[in-house]
Every structure is written in C-alpha cells, then in structure tokens.
Amino acid sequence: MSMDVFTTKEKGLRRTISTLTNKLFGGEERQRWIDYGFILAFVVLILIGGWASDVFFTQVNLSNLFRQIVANGLISLGMLIVILTGGIDLSVGSTVALAGIISAGMTDEVGIGPAISIALVVGAVVGLVNGFLVSRFKLQPFIVTLASMGAARGLVFVYSESPLVPKNLEFRDLGARFLGPVSVAAIIMLVCYLLVWFFINRTTIGRATIAIGGNEEAVRLAGINVKRTVILAYVLSGLFSALGGVILVSRLGIAQPSLGGGYELDAIAACVIGGAILGGGGGGTVGTFFGVLTLGLINNLLNLFAVQTYYQQILKGVVIVMAVMARAKER
Numbered sequence: 001m002s003m004d005v006f007t008t009k010e011k012g013l014r015r016t017i018s019t020l021t022n023k024l025f026g027g028e029e030r031q032r033w034i035d036y037g038f039i040l041a042f043v044v045l046i047l048i049g050g051w052a053s054d055v056f057f058t059q060v061n062l063s064n065l066f067r068q069i070v071a072n073g074l075i076s077l078g079m080l081i082v083i084l085t086g087g088i089d090l091s092v093g094s095t096v097a098l099a100g101i102i103s104a105g106m107t108d109e110v111g112i113g114p115a116i117s118i119a120l121v122v123g124a125v126v127g128l129v130n131g132f133l134v135s136r137f138k139l140q141p142f143i144v145t146l147a148s149m150g151a152a153r154g155l156v157f158v159y160s161e162s163p164l165v166p167k168n169l170e171f172r173d174l175g176a177r178f179l180g181p182v183s184v185a186a187i188i189m190l191v192c193y194l195l196v197w198f199f200i201n202r203t204t205i206g207r208a209t210i211a212i213g214g215n216e217e218a219v220r221l222a223g224i225n226v227k228r229t230v231i232l233a234y235v236l237s238g239l240f241s242a243l244g245g246v247i248l249v250s251r252l253g254i255a256q257p258s259l260g261g262g263y264e265l266d267a268i269a270a271c272v273i274g275g276a277i278l279g280g281g282g283g284g285t286v287g288t289f290f291g292v293l294t295l296g297l298i299n300n301l302l303n304l305f306a307v308q309t310y311y312q313q314i315l316k317g318v319v320i321v322m323a324v325m326a327r328a329k330e331r
Helices: 002-025 027-052 059-068 070-084 092-110 112-137 141-159 169-174 184-202 204-214 216-221 226-252 263-273 285-304 309-328
Strands: none
Touching: 027 285, 027 309, 059 070, 059 184, 059 285, 070 092, 070 184, 070 204, 070 226, 070 263, 070 285, 092 112, 092 141, 092 169, 092 226, 092 263, 112 141, 112 169, 112 226, 169 226, 184 204, 184 226, 184 285, 204 216, 204 226, 216 226, 263 285, 263 309, 285 309
C-alpha cells in the first residue's frame, strides 16, 4: 500500500516538474527567447558594421542595402505562404530566371507593361502547376518543386542560351530609380509585405492558410477548400518570385540564364530566421522581413570587408543550419 502511495506521489512530482519546465523553457517562452537571440545578433551585426567600416551608415550604402534585398524579399514572401501550409517551394530560383529572361527579351518587342505582365503570368503558372500536383495528387512538395525547378531552368535555356540585355530605358529604370533615399523597387517590396500581412491576418483564406499547416484535417472538416487554398499559396509563391526576377533583371541590366541559382536557400533561411516553422503552423511577414534584412546585412558586411564569395556561401549555410536547429527545438 505504501509503495502505491509513493508511486502516486512520484508521478505527481514528475508531472509538476514537467509542467514547470514547459512553462519556463518550452513552447511560446522558448520561441520568445529564440527571437530575442536573433534580434541581439542583428543588433551586434549593425554595431560591427558601424565600428569596422566608415561607409556602413552612409546613405549610399544603406540605400543599396535596401535595393539589394528586394529580390530575396519578394521570393521569401512567397516562400513564407507556402511554408505556412506545410509545404516548400524549391522552384523559386528557376522561376526568377524564367520571368527575368522573358521580361528582358520581350520588353523591346511588346513594351514594358505587356512584357512584365507575361512574365508574372508565367511565374503564376509555374506555381499553379506545383500547387495542383501537390494538392490534387498528394505528392511531396519537395519532389514536385524539385522537378519543376529543373523544368523551369530548362525553359530558360530554351528561351535563350545567351544573356539578354534589354534596351528599353523605362524597364531598366524600374530597378534603379529612387524616390528620395528609397528605391522604387524597395517601395514595391514593402507594399507587397503589407498586402500579404493583411491577407494572412485579416482574411478568412489567409487564416486558413496558417491553419492548414497546423492541422489540415481540422481545416477540411471546418468546410474550407484545402486544395484551393494550397494551390493559391503556390501561385502566390510563383507570382512573387516572378516579380522578384523582373525587378532583379531591371536592376542588373542583364538577364543571365543562370540567374537565381541558390535563391531558394536564401528564401528558406530568411523565413526560418524570421520565425517560420518548416512543416507549417508558424511564421509571419514581419519576422520574414527581419530575416531578409538580416541576410542582406550579412552580405553587405562581407562585401564591405571584401570577403570572397565562396566564404559567403559557407557562412550562409551555417546560418541556415543554426536557424533551423533553433526553430526545430520549439516543436
């Protein structure tokens, strides 16, 4: 009898300790401390930049920083929406190249408006195919988007095996024009972030997008069309990637067929640093923007210190692994 009492007390003590541990170190509290850690790292980077480089806080450098993060900012925004559903989109880099080279090749023939519209439609179609295959046939997003990544890259070389240089000056101004200290491209990116924030937080389908990543079956039982929502997520990913490709080619003034290589890793890293949980159910636009800005800041500092490109890739890989490990502990 005494042994039963001891066992009962022991189980109760274990439950109490487990509850206290979860409150102190788990769930939302852990996520909050991880967020604080990333914010502290961001502040440290800024302090290092200001201390080690005289040009870091100049208007020219800061303007270039915000202009250079536009492409990754738009790609990451689309990636966030897909991640919220529990998916992933590895085709964003190829979509950037496809939309960029189409817009560069057609702007001199049909004009800037129709060329950009066609490029955006092509990006949306890539996303539509991805979303349809994932939602309709229950295929793994990793496999589907890996296949579409190769297919889209092949279409880029079918369209042109050599770099294209658009001659339309209005098209080239899209990525180079400034309104005061802020580039037009950066303003476009910020407007897109505001629209997606409203979509996720203030619309029924946006809230359903988050819920699908948490519990798809519950969303389906609630009467929401899961397939349509997932397709929309991938369409938006393709659309934002295409917009990023158009702006990037406009800023660079040349469309390389190899453009966009590895951009999917940057987008995933930005989302994870900003709080997105791979597998769905967590993430937001504010955090993603912070992740994009953090990666842009790292690249900017490394360029100011003349660090070679392959070292930048190594550091970026380390950042991605650390961010994923930190976020994985929340689950």
